[in-house]
Amino acid sequence: xxxxxxxxxxxxLHRKGELDKERHQEKVREAIxxxxxxxxxxxxxxxxxxxxxxxxxxxxxxxxxxxxxFNKQKHTGQGSGGTxxxxxxxxxxxxxxxxxxKGAGGLPGxxxxxxxxxxxxLTEILLEDLELPHLKNKSKDKITHENYDFxxxxxxxxxxxxxxxxxxxxxxxxxxxxxxxxxxxITQDDLRFKTWDEVEKPESKAVVIAMMxxxxxxxxxxxxxxxxxxxxxxxxxxxxxxNVEIIYLSHHTEAKEVTEKEFYTKGESGGTKCSSVYQLALxxxxxxxxxxxxxxxxxxxxxxxxxxxxxxxCLQLVLExxxxxxxxxxxxxxxxxxxxxxxxxxxxxxTSPNFVLTSIKDKAGIYTALKAFLKKDG
Numbered sequence: 001x002x003x004x005x006x007x008x009x010x011x012x013l014h015r016k017g018e019l020d021k022e023r024h025q026e027k028v029r030e031a032i033x034x035x036x037x038x039x040x041x042x043x044x045x046x047x048x049x050x051x052x053x054x055x056x057x058x059x060x061x062x063x064x065x066x067x068x069x070f071n072k073q074k075h076t077g078q079g080s081g082g083t084x085x086x087x088x089x090x091x092x093x094x095x096x097x098x099x100x101x102k103g104a105g106g107l108p109g110x111x112x113x114x115x116x117x118x119x120x121x122l123t124e125i126l127l128e129d130l131e132l133p134h135l136k137n138k139s140k141d142k143i144t145h146e147n148y149d150f151x152x153x154x155x156x157x158x159x160x161x162x163x164x165x166x167x168x169x170x171x172x173x174x175x176x177x178x179x180x181x182x183x184x185x186i187t188q189d190d191l192r193f194k195t196w197d198e199v200e201k202p203e204s205k206a207v208v209i210a211m212m213x214x215x216x217x218x219x220x221x222x223x224x225x226x227x228x229x230x231x232x233x234x235x236x237x238x239x240x241x242x243n244v245e246i247i248y249l250s251h252h253t254e255a256k257e258v259t260e261k262e263f264y265t266k267g268e269s270g271g272t273k274c275s276s277v278y279q280l281a282l283x284x285x286x287x288x289x290x291x292x293x294x295x296x297x298x299x300x301x302x303x304x305x306x307x308x309x310x311x312x313x314c315l316q317l318v319l320e321x322x323x324x325x326x327x328x329x330x331x332x333x334x335x336x337x338x339x340x341x342x343x344x345x346x347x348x349x350x351t352s353p354n355f356v357l358t359s360i361k362d363k364a365g366i367y368t369a370l371k372a373f374l375k376k377d378g
Contacts, residue, residue, distance in 0.1 A: 036126065041363030130370060154192070154193055157193025162194075206237075206244040207289050207296050208233070209296070211251065213303060215253075215271055222303045222333040226301035228366050230264075236370075247281075255277035272302070272306050278300075285325075291324040295326050297329075299373060304332040304343045318330070319350070330344070330355075
């Protein structure tokens with residue numbers, strides 16, 4: 001019997017660049033997730049045209065390797081023997097703490113660079129943990145045929161749908177059985193094609209009613225927090241759902257429906273009567289959106305400084321909204337001024353699981369509010 005030499009090439013070496021790319025992308029995503037509260041409140045993003053590129057600082061990614069102590073002259077790459085697991089081979093002289101306060105310092109820093117991420121990529125990362133809760137199939141949901149499911153492999157089909165892996169496998173199997181010298185010779189009989197089935201997928205129709213206080217007590221900070229929350233809410237909904245409609249309502253003592261542009265640019269003035277916006281939301285639902293056919297969500301942001309005589313009516317109207325909405329959310333922005341009787345205190349009486357109450361004290365609270373309002377079911 002002749003000598004048989006079997007060699008196996010390490011194919012992982014050929015994927016080195018791809019693996020490094022995947023590792024880099026994962027590090028970028030991790031850095032973004034760690035800094036989401038700060039990134040989401042970046043004013044430059046909110047005021048951009050939607051094509052903003054966000055730069056995220058990432059610590060330099062290095063592979064493990066030996067580092068020589070250049071304070072010594074011996075740089076051999078071998079030990080003297082006699083060591084065992086757990087032995088301390090050496091210690092770095094000095095420390096970051098000990099070096100502090102000594103002029104410019106002699107210890108090396110960490111290498112950082114800025115990774116560029118598009119607004120859509122950032123929104124994709126954001127919506128990994130967010131969705132419209134309690135989304136249900138309604139009686140007249142739209143049926144779409146745009147989804148295709150590849151479920152089978154056949155011998156005939158379009159060349160654009162050829163399954164390369166299955167084709168090569170069939171060729172190898174045939175040539176091995178025939179002891180052919182050319183294992184990779186492919187014939188017409190080896191060709192395999194992917195086939196698909198058209199899947200009817202219902203799309204639940206959702207309507208989000210965005211309500212914002214535009215009264216005189218809503219200062220620059222409160223206004224910025226509310227607009228930033230709704231900016232990201234709309235980004236997430238438009239990217240994740242194809243069939244969602246957003247209604248914009250603005251109010252002081254009176255409420256009215258506004259355009260998206262007016263919603264984000266309208267100045268503040270007048271007193272506060274929050275019941276006006278809740279009543280308008282109920283009127284719009286009654287006139288245009290049958291709860292039997294639509295998933296309805298109502299989100300309201302205010303500083304809570306409401307006309308005290310109006311608080312009880314607000315409570316009753318929110319209870320009415322809860323009868324027709326999948327979810328009602330109220331976010332109260334705690335600004336520099338202290339109000340003794342805010343709307344939040346009145347809403348604490350609500351025990352419905354479909355009502356979400358949250359407070360925002362700083363910019364980082366925007367992400368907390370998004371997670372509270374768009375919490376995944378289960």
